[in-house]
Amino acid sequence: MSKxxxxxxxxxxxxxxxxxxxxxxxxxxxxxxxxxxxFYLSFKSKDxxxxxxxxxxxKKIILKxxxxxxxxxxxxxxxxxxxxxxxxxxxENYSFITMSMREQLHPINxxxxxxxxxxxxxxxxxxxxxxxxxxxxxxxxxxxxxxxxIKGLMWSFxxxxxxxxxxxDLEKLTDTLVEKTNILAKHSSMQFLNExxxxxxxxxxxxxxxxxxxxxxxLERNNETTEHSPIIIESLQLLKFELHTPSPRLAILLGxxxxxxxxDEFSWLTFLIKQYTATLGNDS
Amino acid sequence: MSKxxxxxxxxxxxxxxxxxxxxxxxxxxxxxxxxxxxFYLSFKSKDxxxxxxxxxxxKKIILKxxxxxxxxxxxxxxxxxxxxxxxxxxxENYSFITMSMREQLHPINxxxxxxxxxxxxxxxxxxxxxxxxxxxxxxxxxxxxxxxxIKGLMWSFxxxxxxxxxxxDLEKLTDTLVEKTNILAKHSSMQFLNExxxxxxxxxxxxxxxxxxxxxxxLERNNETTEHSPIIIESLQLLKFELHTPSPRLAILLGxxxxxxxxDEFSWLTFLIKQYTATLGNDS
DNA sequence: TATAATAATGACTATTCGGTCACGTGTCAA
DNA sequence: TTGACACGTGACCGAATAGTCATTATTATA
Numbered sequence: 307m308s309k310x311x312x313x314x315x316x317x318x319x320x321x322x323x324x325x326x327x328x329x330x331x332x333x334x335x336x337x338x339x340x341x342x343x344x345f346y347l348s349f350k351s352k353d354x355x356x357x358x359x360x361x362x363x364x365k366k367i368i369l370k371x372x373x374x375x376x377x378x379x380x381x382x383x384x385x386x387x388x389x390x391x392x393x394x395x396x397x398e399n400y401s402f403i404t405m406s407m408r409e410q411l412h413p414i415n416x417x418x419x420x421x422x423x424x425x426x427x428x429x430x431x432x433x434x435x436x437x438x439x440x441x442x443x444x445x446x447x448x449x450x451x452x453x454x455x456i457k458g459l460m461w462s463f464x465x466x467x468x469x470x471x472x473x474x475d476l477e478k479l480t481d482t483l484v485e486k487t488n489i490l491a492k493h494s495s496m497q498f499l500n501e502x503x504x505x506x507x508x509x510x511x512x513x514x515x516x517x518x519x520x521x522x523x524x525l526e527r528n529n530e531t532t533e534h535s536p537i538i539i540e541s542l543q544l545l546k547f548e549l550h551t552p553s554p555r556l557a558i559l560l561g562x563x564x565x566x567x568x569x570d571e572f573s574w575l576t577f578l579i580k581q582y583t584a585t586l587g588n589d590s
Numbered sequence: 591m592s593k594x595x596x597x598x599x600x601x602x603x604x605x606x607x608x609x610x611x612x613x614x615x616x617x618x619x620x621x622x623x624x625x626x627x628x629f630y631l632s633f634k635s636k637d638x639x640x641x642x643x644x645x646x647x648x649k650k651i652i653l654k655x656x657x658x659x660x661x662x663x664x665x666x667x668x669x670x671x672x673x674x675x676x677x678x679x680x681x682e683n684y685s686f687i688t689m690s691m692r693e694q695l696h697p698i699n700x701x702x703x704x705x706x707x708x709x710x711x712x713x714x715x716x717x718x719x720x721x722x723x724x725x726x727x728x729x730x731x732x733x734x735x736x737x738x739x740i741k742g743l744m745w746s747f748x749x750x751x752x753x754x755x756x757x758x759d760l761e762k763l764t765d766t767l768v769e770k771t772n773i774l775a776k777h778s779s780m781q782f783l784n785e786x787x788x789x790x791x792x793x794x795x796x797x798x799x800x801x802x803x804x805x806x807x808x809l810e811r812n813n814e815t816t817e818h819s820p821i822i823i824e825s826l827q828l829l830k831f832e833l834h835t836p837s838p839r840l841a842i843l844l845g846x847x848x849x850x851x852x853x854d855e856f857s858w859l860t861f862l863i864k865q866y867t868a869t870l871g872n873d874s
Numbered sequence: 875t876a877t878a879a880t881a882a883t884g885a886c887t888a889t890t891c892g893g894t895c896a897c898g899t900g901t902c903a904a
Numbered sequence: 905t906t907g908a909c910a911c912g913t914g915a916c917c918g919a920a921t922a923g924t925c926a927t928t929a930t931t932a933t934a
Binding site for chain 1: 609611612693735738739741742743744745746747750754756759762763765766767769770773774777778779780781782783787790
């Protein structure tokens with residue numbers, strides 16, 4: 307597990323320095339100080355490595371964003387935190403961010419394209435929620451322009467920082483970006499994007515659909531790995547059982563989830579379950 | 591020459607559809623309906639093809655920007671035209687733009703790195719000039735923030751259009767971007783970037799230095815290609831001679847340049863000479 | 875038409891890459 | 905000490921690719 311992580315870190319570094327295609331398995335294993343064969347003990351193929359990398363960082367970023375979204379603070383404060391945690395994430399995961407920005411459209415592997423599109427859609431949705439919470443519904447269709455502007459601002463300042471590494475005052479950067487966002491939200495009268503143009507986008511980039519199957523898949527993956535304490539094993543088994551019933555009871559799902567809350571390796575699982583129960587709650 | 595252009599066009603198309611690495615010379619020649627050997631009659635190598643492609647589009651874009659800069663209209667009108675011609679360029683050179691947005695050309699070839707850095711510096715300078723002309727000097731050091739914001743807005747909306755091709759109302763898009771720029775310029779009070787942070791950048795990304803040698807290089811290249819009318823050949827020879835003198839006379843350079851003005855294949859040469867004479871004029 | 879010059883071809887070479895597998899090597903329990 | 909087992913190695917394979925070059929086709933010239 308630790309070796310797997312090490313390979314992923316090195317690979318990401320090389321992928322972003324060069325490109326995915328120009329980085330060979332040999333390059334990666336040499337950088338890791340292991341043999342080529344050892345690589346295939348951790349990953350089925352180069353594609354498999356990529357899928358795992360995308361998966362790992364996507365989850366990491368989405369989880370961090372979600373913490374901000376669920377913080378009981380004002381919209382503008384959330385926006386501020388979102389910007390800040392984004393630049394922090396960038397500091398920590400620059401390699402992945404640049405890689406995913408760059409390789410977005412590559413037809414290397416359909417599974418990865420799919421994942422990156424999902425990721426992009428989630429980011430969009432997150433920002434749209436922040437916009438709604440900060441500026442209310444009176445902003446109307448102009449939210450799509452604002453979203454696009456925000457992404458542009460973030461990209462541009464990110465690009466500057468990335469190409470000129472130094473110690474920057476991220477607080478100050480965050481504050482200026484919040485100000486710019488506020489200004490754009492309050493003073494813009496014209497509008498280029500609208501609901502229908504945007505919709506044509508989302509048909510292509512499908513949002514993640516959180517289904518029971520997806521959660522069970524994640525459960526299965528967690529079961530495979532290391533052994534856990536008895537209470538956790540029992541919780542996992544009960545979760546599995548409950549999810550196999552036609553209509554799982556929310557209280558039980560959430561209750562069992564509470565048992566897993568603390569541990570890092572279950573963060574994605576608990577995230578999925580919370581999202582799932584939330585959508586179920588809305589339906590009824 | 592025509593075959594060279596054809597190969598370049600097809601190559602860009604394939605590069606943008608797939609990627610540079612995954613597109614083989616064989617793919618390109620097959621798409622062109624020629625043999626592999628024929629490719630190497632036009633280009634020394636795959637790298638050479640890339641350099642020529644980057645060169646070609648860089649010149650095209652810089653020339654178009656320069657037309658806007660020299661237009662005798664107001665600053666805001668220039669800004670408008672700048673945005674518009676940028677999105678027009680996207681429409682007309684979709685394949686190249688999507689390719690360059692996606693690919694990190696840097697690690698492929700040092701020559702390309704140099705060219706892209708020069709290109710980036712020219713774009714920055716162009717936008718800074720537009721900002722100064724539009725908002726005057728009272729904007730002060732905040733122009734760096736504004737420049738970065740403008741680039742971000744352009745990137746973001748470009749990315750949207752590029753990933754969702756359709757017929758867009760570019761006039762409307764341009765107007766909304768001008769409005770956003772105006773709003774940011776007028777209402778921003780905070781500022782992240784400043785002169786000294788920016789300066790640390792320009793030491794890395796050197797601006798193009800237009801020297802006599804550079805012009806002579808371009809002259810040589812134009813000489814190689816096809817034959818021209820007698821008057822043009824004479825003008826080229828005289829230009830060459832004048833540039834070889836220790837201090838070329840501006841009047842002669844500009845006069846001879848006038849003879850080449852009309853033809854497309856000399857547009858870059860005349861651009862270089864004009865820039866060169868302009869800097870000489872400032873020095874004296 | 876004959877011959878020289880040029881353009882174009884595609885089989886071939888050398889190299890690289892993803893992936894495999896027979897073969898160590900160290901550890902630990904019996 | 906033995907043997908079983910997990911971990912790890914790197915030579916090796918087939919496929920693909922950039923680039924070459926002897927040969928052929930086409931055009932220009934006399």
